[in-house]
Amino acid sequence: MGEQPDLGAVKTYLLDLQERICAALAAEDGGRFREDSWERAEGGGGRTRVLEEGAVLEKAGINFSQVQGAALPATATAQRTELAGRSFEAMGVSLVIHPRNPYAPTSHANVRCFLAERPGSPPVWWFGGGFDLTPYYGFAEDVHHWHRTAHAACAPFGAEVYPRFKAWCDEYFYLRHRQEPRGVGGLFFDDLNEWGFARSFAFLRAVGDAYLPAYLPILQRRKATPYGERERTFQEYRRGRYVEFNLVYDRGTLFGLQSGGRTESILMSLPPRVRWRYDWHPEPGTPEARLYQDFLQPQDWLAGGA
Numbered sequence: 001m002g003e004q005p006d007l008g009a010v011k012t013y014l015l016d017l018q019e020r021i022c023a024a025l026a027a028e029d030g031g032r033f034r035e036d037s038w039e040r041a042e043g044g045g046g047r048t049r050v051l052e053e054g055a056v057l058e059k060a061g062i063n064f065s066q067v068q069g070a071a072l073p074a075t076a077t078a079q080r081t082e083l084a085g086r087s088f089e090a091m092g093v094s095l096v097i098h099p100r101n102p103y104a105p106t107s108h109a110n111v112r113c114f115l116a117e118r119p120g121s122p123p124v125w126w127f128g129g130g131f132d133l134t135p136y137y138g139f140a141e142d143v144h145h146w147h148r149t150a151h152a153a154c155a156p157f158g159a160e161v162y163p164r165f166k167a168w169c170d171e172y173f174y175l176r177h178r179q180e181p182r183g184v185g186g187l188f189f190d191d192l193n194e195w196g197f198a199r200s201f202a203f204l205r206a207v208g209d210a211y212l213p214a215y216l217p218i219l220q221r222r223k224a225t226p227y228g229e230r231e232r233t234f235q236e237y238r239r240g241r242y243v244e245f246n247l248v249y250d251r252g253t254l255f256g257l258q259s260g261g262r263t264e265s266i267l268m269s270l271p272p273r274v275r276w277r278y279d280w281h282p283e284p285g286t287p288e289a290r291l292y293q294d295f296l297q298p299q300d301w302l303a304g305g306a
Contacts, residue, residue, distance in 0.1 A: 033050060035047065040067055040262065048268060068087070087117050089115045091112065094252055102231040105134055109129070126200075130187035134182055166186070169186050173188070190251075234282075242270075
């Protein structure tokens with residue numbers, strides 16, 4: 001795609017998005033985000049904000065990064081070999097929220113822009129991102145709300161957009177070695193440039209702006225639900241799946257590590273407390289078993305619900 005993107009406009013939006021999400025979550029928790037600004041020897045840097053051990057949020061990380069490099073790492077060129085050897089600039093906001101209460105789901109969002117260049121060739125740019133939800137105890141009304149908000153964000157861009165990116169999310173956030181989804185999905189898109197820069201950037205903004213309306217009502221609904229050691233143990237067990245996905249499959253994590261990014265910022269997505277148990281399965285008929293039976297199955301979440 002030869003069109004030159006307006007990276008300045010993208011950066012302005014991303015920094016504002018980080019600001020707005022941090023402000024809303026800090027207000028919900030009552031705590032404060034720690035901020036680290038960092039630079040990268042190869043070029044670029046970022047602004048990492050983390051809230052730990054809050055009243056509502058056990059760990060929340062919202063990261064802005066803008067990095068440059070002489071050659072795209074293997075993660076970015078595995079499916080697009082024509083980009084191998086190009087210099088690059090990548091910027092984005094990525095976040096992961098791990099609430100303290102096991103009834104409140106973990107959520108993840110990411111919006112990003114890439115530019116790859118080679119002397120004598122037109123620049124190649126694309127957008128990617130999305131958001132997904134990882135509950136530990138399933139509530140249909142929460143998942144319906146999450147997907148309906150995602151659908152509303154996609155609707156102005158065509159009736160086919162939500163089904164396409166919803167299906168891509170179900171496919172992407174899948175732990176092949178476990179043969180199970182990580183959560184209940186949402187949206188995932190990558191390599192988006194066929195719409196032209198203005199429309200593609202507008203879609204990126206629609207997705208980024210939809211995150212808080214999608215997640216905050218769920219967090220507010222669940223954050224004060226009473227729980228005990230059983231629920232906490234199950235939450236920590238299921239968080240293990242989150243760690244496995246991020247370290248084995250996640251493109252953003254692998255790109256960051258392969259491109260020499262700041263390790264603390266890349267791994268801010270990992271939960272503070274997690275556990276693994278050998279060959280454990282929930283008892284039939286329990287709320288824990290219901291998560292697997294009723295929620296960790298790709299389905300039409302727009303149908304039904306209040």
